[in-house]
Amino acid sequence: MKNFKIGVCQMKVKDNKSHNLKRAEEMIREAHANGSDLVVLPEMFNTPYLNECFVKYAEELLESKTVRALSTLAKELRIYLVGGSIPEKEKDKIFNTSFVFNDKGEIIGRHRKIHLFDIDVKDKVTFKESDTLSRGNDVTVINTPYCKIGIAICYDMRFPELMRLMVLKGAQVIVVPAQFNWTTGPAHWESLIKVRSLDNQVYFVAAAPALNEALGFHAYGHSMIASPWGDKMIGLDEKEGIIYGDINLDYVEQVRNELPLLKHRRLDLYDVIER
Amino acid sequence: MKNFKIGVCQMKVKDNKSHNLKRAEEMIREAHANGSDLVVLPEMFNTPYLNECFVKYAEELLESKTVRALSTLAKELRIYLVGGSIPEKEKDKIFNTSFVFNDKGEIIGRHRKIHLFDIDVKDKVTFKESDTLSRGNDVTVINTPYCKIGIAICYDMRFPELMRLMVLKGAQVIVVPAQFNWTTGPAHWESLIKVRSLDNQVYFVAAAPALNEALGFHAYGHSMIASPWGDKMIGLDEKEGIIYGDINLDYVEQVRNELPLLKHRRLDLYDVIER
Numbered sequence: 146m147k148n149f150k151i152g153v154c155q156m157k158v159k160d161n162k163s164h165n166l167k168r169a170e171e172m173i174r175e176a177h178a179n180g181s182d183l184v185v186l187p188e189m190f191n192t193p194y195l196n197e198c199f200v201k202y203a204e205e206l207l208e209s210k211t212v213r214a215l216s217t218l219a220k221e222l223r224i225y226l227v228g229g230s231i232p233e234k235e236k237d238k239i240f241n242t243s244f245v246f247n248d249k250g251e252i253i254g255r256h257r258k259i260h261l262f263d264i265d266v267k268d269k270v271t272f273k274e275s276d277t278l279s280r281g282n283d284v285t286v287i288n289t290p291y292c293k294i295g296i297a298i299c300y301d302m303r304f305p306e307l308m309r310l311m312v313l314k315g316a317q318v319i320v321v322p323a324q325f326n327w328t329t330g331p332a333h334w335e336s337l338i339k340v341r342s343l344d345n346q347v348y349f350v351a352a353a354p355a356l357n358e359a360l361g362f363h364a365y366g367h368s369m370i371a372s373p374w375g376d377k378m379i380g381l382d383e384k385e386g387i388i389y390g391d392i393n394l395d396y397v398e399q400v401r402n403e404l405p406l407l408k409h410r411r412l413d414l415y416d417v418i419e420r
Numbered sequence: 421m422k423n424f425k426i427g428v429c430q431m432k433v434k435d436n437k438s439h440n441l442k443r444a445e446e447m448i449r450e451a452h453a454n455g456s457d458l459v460v461l462p463e464m465f466n467t468p469y470l471n472e473c474f475v476k477y478a479e480e481l482l483e484s485k486t487v488r489a490l491s492t493l494a495k496e497l498r499i500y501l502v503g504g505s506i507p508e509k510e511k512d513k514i515f516n517t518s519f520v521f522n523d524k525g526e527i528i529g530r531h532r533k534i535h536l537f538d539i540d541v542k543d544k545v546t547f548k549e550s551d552t553l554s555r556g557n558d559v560t561v562i563n564t565p566y567c568k569i570g571i572a573i574c575y576d577m578r579f580p581e582l583m584r585l586m587v588l589k590g591a592q593v594i595v596v597p598a599q600f601n602w603t604t605g606p607a608h609w610e611s612l613i614k615v616r617s618l619d620n621q622v623y624f625v626a627a628a629p630a631l632n633e634a635l636g637f638h639a640y641g642h643s644m645i646a647s648p649w650g651d652k653m654i655g656l657d658e659k660e661g662i663i664y665g666d667i668n669l670d671y672v673e674q675v676r677n678e679l680p681l682l683k684h685r686r687l688d689l690y691d692v693i694e695r
Contacts, residue, residue, distance in 0.1 A: 260684050264680070265678055266678045284689070303681055304681070304684075307686075307689075309580065332649065332650060333650055336611045336618070336650065340611050340614075340615035344578070344580055374607065375608055376607060403541040403542060404604075405538070406578055409538070410579060410581065413557075414534065414557060414582075414695055415559075415581045415585055415694050416692075416695070417690060418690060418691055420687075
């Protein structure tokens with residue numbers, strides 16, 4: 146267990162996979178040059194966030210150009226890398242999947258989005274991921290030399306049960322590639338990130354793509370890191386950029402002792418269980 | 421099930437029980453005169469928020485001057501009344517208890533604070549309720565002609581499991597008499613209220629006492645009502661006052677359909693259980 150630095154790349158995704166992979170590489174290199182031990186990309190960073198693109202851009206793991214590129218880069222730069230997410234094909238299914246790489250370029254984690262984003266807010270925003278995507282079935286907490294890190298994707302973060310389960314499995318940091326929209330973003334994004342970190346006494350790292358008005362889905366951006374005390378450490382607006390956060394694991398312990406929420410849970414009355 | 425109006429009395433508590441009961445009555449009468457169907461008082465509204473006062477001000481239910489006064493008033497005004505909370509004595513124990521009255525003055529709910537506030541944030545705020553208080557053991561959801569209402573007290577609201585359980589038991593409104601302080605208040609209060617309402621798609625009503633600088637514990641005030649969409653409908657600063665909120669149960673259903681968080685829970689993977 147040791148302290149480390151996270152770099153969050155809020156990249157502007159375009160409707161061009163080669164461009165997206167190149168831009169991701171540039172930003173990862175920059176984040177590494179600025180001292181990041183772990184770098185995070187946004188949700189669906191290699192494709193526009195549209196059902197038709199999920200189908201078109203999907204890759205099978207063993208033949209994935211995206212996974213190969215990220216693995217190579219993690220190994221070269223000797224960094225840990227949460228590869229945002231990509232449409233991952235397996236047989237006749239497509240998942241919204243985050244691959245996580247260690248500093249040897251090995252895949253050490255794979256999270257498939259558990260909760261699909263099927264919402265229909267009248268006259269505001271409608272999206273139905275389940276038109277093309279299938280659901281993952283696993284809670285994902287990865288081991289790193291720094292600490293345990295919980296991985297979830299976007300809409301997953303709306304479910305307090307999942308967040309809690311990751312913490313009960315030892316997560317001290319939760320990393321969430323995500324992209325909210327301009328209805329739910331202004332209304333919910335920042336409060337959710339703060340309260341997820343606060344309730345669970347973890348660093349909460351949310352990585353979103355930058356807004357690209359040329360695309361059909363307008364990402365809210367606003368990548369952000371919150372501390373275990375629930376305060377916003379740093380955040381972006383909707384434009385492209387990288388933010389950095391120093392993860393202090395002693396501070397996690399300090400907060401958990403001073404405001405002992407995790408210890409004060411009334412397990413004689415209730416619990417969150419995994420099936 | 422029908423729509424109704426809630427009035428939240430942010431009263432200034434003093435170190436004088438008779439004064440506090442008189443002031444509560446005045447504010448309840450005002451809230452009723454302004455059309456409230458349900459009126460809410462703050463946590464420990466009849467006593468300063470101090471362990472020594474909890475002992476001194478404690479009352480046994482059957483002899484409680486406070487309960488009698490609230491019951492009489494609810495009956496006279498034909499209102500539902502969440503009587504904030506008071507130090508309730510039973511045998512050798514004292515609880516932080518909220519009594520709820522119907523419009524006939526009958527007690528229809530009793531919530532004893534489940535999670536005691538024992539925190540020690542270095543150089544900021546230290547409090548140990550468990551020095552004098554005992555813990556309640558029941559999740560409290562009351563039936564009213566309007567809807568089911570979950571009742572919790574202050575620190576209880578920091579536990580997402582409890583909030584969820586109340587909603588799974590049918591609550592469409594959660595009412596929380598509370599008092600944060602000037603460390604946790606500015607840092608956590610508003611975000612927590614917003615996200616509790618958002619996650620659970622309920623109206624969330626938080627009733628705090630006004631700041632009284634003459635007392636040993638400085639209440640943060642800031643009573644607030646949030647909608648099922650997670651937005652702040654109305655709120656106060658730290659001064660005395662009453663806020664009102666119109667509870668629209670159709671809107672609860674609308675939000676639960678448009679952003680179907682409660683339906684999207686992955687019960688095949690996890691659940692919150694009551695022991």
